[in-house]
Amino acid sequence: MPAVEVHNLRKEFRRSDGKRSGLRRRRERVEALRGISFEIARGECVAILGQNGSGKSTLVRLLSTLLLHDGGNATIFGHDVFKETRAVRRLVNRVSVEASFFKKMSSTENLSYAARFYGMTPNETRDEIPRILEKVGFPPDRRGEAMEGLSRGMQQKVALARALLTQPILLLLDEPTTGLDPRSKLEVQDFIREIRQIHDATILLCTHDLDEAEALADRVGILDDGNLLSLEPVADLKRRYNAETLEEAFFAATGKAFEDEKREEDEEK
Amino acid sequence: MPGAAAVLRHELIGLAGVFERNVYLVKRYIWWDVAFFLWTVANTLTIVFIAKGIEATGGQIDVDRVTTTLLVGAVVWAYLGIIFEILTETVAWERWEGTIEYTFMAPLSRPIHLFGMGAFAIVYGVIRAVLLFGVVALFFDLDLSHANFAAALIVLLVASISFIGIGMMTAVLPLISPEKGTQLGFIAQGLLLVVSGVYYPVEVLPQWMQWISVISPATYALDGMRDAIIDGAGITAMGDELWPLVVIGIVSVPLGLEVFRRGERYAKRHGKLKRSG
Numbered sequence: 001m002p003a004v005e006v007h008n009l010r011k012e013f014r015r016s017d018g019k020r021s022g023l024r025r026r027r028e029r030v031e032a033l034r035g036i037s038f039e040i041a042r043g044e045c046v047a048i049l050g051q052n053g054s055g056k057s058t059l060v061r062l063l064s065t066l067l068l069h070d071g072g073n074a075t076i077f078g079h080d081v082f083k084e085t086r087a088v089r090r091l092v093n094r095v096s097v098e099a100s101f102f103k104k105m106s107s108t109e110n111l112s113y114a115a116r117f118y119g120m121t122p123n124e125t126r127d128e129i130p131r132i133l134e135k136v137g138f139p140p141d142r143r144g145e146a147m148e149g150l151s152r153g154m155q156q157k158v159a160l161a162r163a164l165l166t167q168p169i170l171l172l173l174d175e176p177t178t179g180l181d182p183r184s185k186l187e188v189q190d191f192i193r194e195i196r197q198i199h200d201a202t203i204l205l206c207t208h209d210l211d212e213a214e215a216l217a218d219r220v221g222i223l224d225d226g227n228l229l230s231l232e233p234v235a236d237l238k239r240r241y242n243a244e245t246l247e248e249a250f251f252a253a254t255g256k257a258f259e260d261e262k263r264e265e266d267e268e269k
Numbered sequence: 270m271p272g273a274a275a276v277l278r279h280e281l282i283g284l285a286g287v288f289e290r291n292v293y294l295v296k297r298y299i300w301w302d303v304a305f306f307l308w309t310v311a312n313t314l315t316i317v318f319i320a321k322g323i324e325a326t327g328g329q330i331d332v333d334r335v336t337t338t339l340l341v342g343a344v345v346w347a348y349l350g351i352i353f354e355i356l357t358e359t360v361a362w363e364r365w366e367g368t369i370e371y372t373f374m375a376p377l378s379r380p381i382h383l384f385g386m387g388a389f390a391i392v393y394g395v396i397r398a399v400l401l402f403g404v405v406a407l408f409f410d411l412d413l414s415h416a417n418f419a420a421a422l423i424v425l426l427v428a429s430i431s432f433i434g435i436g437m438m439t440a441v442l443p444l445i446s447p448e449k450g451t452q453l454g455f456i457a458q459g460l461l462l463v464v465s466g467v468y469y470p471v472e473v474l475p476q477w478m479q480w481i482s483v484i485s486p487a488t489y490a491l492d493g494m495r496d497a498i499i500d501g502a503g504i505t506a507m508g509d510e511l512w513p514l515v516v517i518g519i520v521s522v523p524l525g526l527e528v529f530r531r532g533e534r535y536a537k538r539h540g541k542l543k544r545s546g
Contacts, residue, residue, distance in 0.1 A: 013540055061543070064374045068537045089376035100367035102290070104297040113293070116286020117375035119279035146297070162371070 001078050003170055003202035004040040004063070008072035009033055011058050032058040034226040035072060042077075045196055045203040046231070047217035049210065049250060055226040056206035057096075060174045063204070064094050076170055090118070093168035097175040099155035103148040107133060107158045110147060111165055118166040125165075132161045136191055153184025160191055164199070171195065173205045177212060185212075192216055210246045220246070224254040283377035287385025288392075291355070295393070306397065313343040313405050316468065321409075334499060336409050340402065341494050342467040345487065348398040348425070349432060349458050355390035356436035357454045359383060361443040370542055379533065380526050383440070387433035395425065415501035423504050424493035427514045431486035434521025435461065441532030444541055461487050486517045 014027040033055045040046045050056045061067045063074060065085045074081040079088050101110045108129055115125045133143060136157040147155060156176065163171060173192065177185040189212060195201050207213055213220050214234050221231035230237060230253060234246060241252035250256075295302060320335035359382070363369035372382075406413065439457045442450030464478050465471065465487035471479055482488045493510035496502035504511075536542050 058540075061370070061540075064370070066370050066374055066537060066542050067540060068534065086376050086378070089374055092374070094371070094374065096370075098367050100371060102294065102366050102368060105290075105293050109290075109293045113286055113290040114371065114375070116289065117283050117372065117377045119282050119376075121282055 001042075002039040003042045003044070003077060004038075004204065005075045006039070006063075006072070007037045007074070008035045009037070009059075009062065009069060009074055010035050010071035011055075011062060011067060012070050031226050033062070036223070036226070036228040037072075038221065038228060038231050040202055040204060042202055043196070043200055044219070045192075045205060045217045046219050046221065047205040047207060047213035048221045048223050048228075049208065049213050049246075050206070050223035051208060051254075051256065053225075054223045056208075056223055057174055059223070060094065060096070060172045060204070060206055063170075063172055064092060065089055091169045092172060093163040093166050093170075094172040094174065095156075095159050095163050095176045097178045099147075099152070099159045101147040101155065101158065104146050106144045106146060107138065107150070107161075108143045110158065111162055114162045115165055120165075128165065129161075132165050133158070136161045136164075137187060151184075153180050153187070156180060156184065156188060157191075160188065160195075164195060167199070168201060170202045170204070173203060173207075175207050175209075176205075177207075177209065189216060210250065214246050222250060222253045224256070229253045279376070280378060280381045283375075284381050284385040284388070286377075287382060288389045291386070291389040291393070306400070309347050309397075309401060310404055313340070313347065313401060314408060316343045317405060317409065333411055337411060337413075337499050338495055339468055340405055340409075340411075341498060342462075342491060343405070344398050344402050345425075345491055345494065346458075346462055346467055347401055348394045349462065349487065350455075351394040351397055352387075352390045352429065352432045353436050353439055353454045353458050355393065356383070356386055356433065356440040357443060357451055359386045359440045361451045364443060364447060373533070373542060379529065383437050383526065383529060384433075386440075387429075387436065390433070390436070391426070391429045394429075395422070398425070413498065416499070417497040417501045417503055420502060420504045420507065421494040421497035424490055424497060424507060424510060424514070427511055427518070428486050428490035428493075430518035431514060431521045434518065434523075434525035435486075437522070437525030438528040441529045444532045444536040447541065461485055464488070466491055484517065486514055486521070489514045489517075 010031070011033040012029050012031045015030050016025045016027055019026045036059070048056055048059065058067065062069055063076065063081060065081060065088055069082060076088050076091055079091070081088050102113070111129045112122070112125050115129070120128070130140065130143065134140065138154065138157050138161065142150070147158070150158070160176070176192070177188050180188065192203065193216065196203060205213065205216060218233065219231055220234050220237055222229040230240065232240070237249045238244065238246065241249040243249035243252055317336055317339045320330065320332050320339055323330055323335070324332050360369065363372055435457065439454040442453045444450065446453070464474065464481045465485045466482065467487070471482045471488060474482065489510040493507050496507065496510070
């Protein structure tokens with residue numbers, strides 16, 4: 001049984017186009033995912049590459065039971081994501097680009113709160129939280145400090161600890177190293193490798209960091225404007241698009257370069 | 270462990286987790302809570318001093334009775350505000366912190382999540398209401414020797430079931446409108462109390478408002494608490510207040526859960542769970 005099975009999955013949103021029709025604001029349909037299909041085997045790490053707005057986060061949110069789909073289906077270890085949400089939620093956890101914690105609470109308090117939702121008692125977390133924080137390299141003397149006083153890299157380590165604490169079989173990583181300094185980025189990447197090796201977790205990594213995808217994933221997919229253009233090992237991807245680098249392959253597949261995105265972001269700022 | 274027992278255990282641990290998190294937050298924001306409490310005391314005093322003001326300007330009233338009537342109304346107003354505020358934070362605070370997606374993707378049923386918030390709201394609200402009553406009463410020379418505080422507390426707790434049900438309905442508003450949803454909760458609080466005789470008998474209201482007061486749990490809570498504190502009425506004499514409160518509670522909690530469920534589905538359909546809306 002595949003860890004993740006996605007078939008013809010579709011999701012659209014309705015967004016205001018800024019115009020009015022009578023008294024009502026006009027809304028247009030925006031297709032975030034246009035019927036994508038793929039499978040991930042147990043223990044595999046798959047990276048999905050795509051620019052901002054390509055549908056990566058929508059995919060992660062759908063698989064996390066945080067969005068309802070508009071068509072197709074998705075299963076996680078045989079459980080229907082949209083009908084068996086409770087069973088799916090027990091198997092999945094997630095780390096996203098924003099660490100997202102109660103900022104006045106400490107790392108230990110935030111982890112305790114998260115652990116209770118997964119049925120862990122205070123007796124269980126008393127030992128487990130310090131152990132897991134130590135494992136991600138979090139300094140013991142800062143466990144009682146409010147999250148708002150911690151660096152981004154430190155917060156992201158706590159986010160990884162939160163995900164690992166609940167022993168997920170499927171880990172959804174949505175740009176987990178975006179915004180981190182190079183050293184923190186490498187530490188987080190090392191930890192992701194370790195999670196895979198020691199905990200036999202299946203990983204879906206959505207990123208726009210080409211090096212990260214190449215370094216961590218068994219297969220890399222290219223998601224562009226809601227379409228999954230390909231999903232294969234990096235070597236096959238390069239061969240298919242006759243490219244020397246992943247960036248060239250991405251450009252050949254989408255007609256867009258990552259540099260374009262950076263420029264657009266700068267212009268928006 | 271049998272399946273049902275394991276699920277129940279899991280749910281109870283989750284419920285305790287919601288309560289525990291709120292305790293952490295109170296500890297972390299304790300001075301803000303103290304400041305907010307002082308504001309509530311000041312606000313309550315502005316209302317309760319009205320009785321003495323009427324007497325001072327020549328009005329013929331039973332000052333003690335009116336003072337206590339106003340005090341009970343102000344305390345229930347403050348209590349209801351806290352209940353609605355905490356339940357609304359189920360969504361609003363988590364959305365602001367960005368934790369909402371992690372909480373809503375966790376394997377805890379939404380009713381238990383909401384009951385956890387409700388349980389904390391009642392405990393926190395009751396402690397605060399008792400303190401508020403005690404502190405404000407110190408400003409007045411009230412004879413409370415006949416007051417039946419235990420009966421008043423029981424009435425408040427029974428009414429709280431209905432308040433929690435209504436609070437669940439207001440809790441969903443920040444999901445639908447992240448910008449204005451929280452404020453709409455205050456509107457619900459005001460509307461509920463204005464028809465319930467918060468500082469006056471419901472008989473002074475227009476007839477159509479009196480009809481609405483019949484289905485408001487606050488009407489019976491205010492009546493029962495005043496009977497207990499002013500006249501020393503016991504719980505056995507409060508059938509007229511308790512039965513309607515039980516019936517409204519039985520209706521409002523499932524209704525609140527259903528409203529929240531629909532709101533959550535709407536948010537998941539339209540992608541409104543995420544922090545940026």
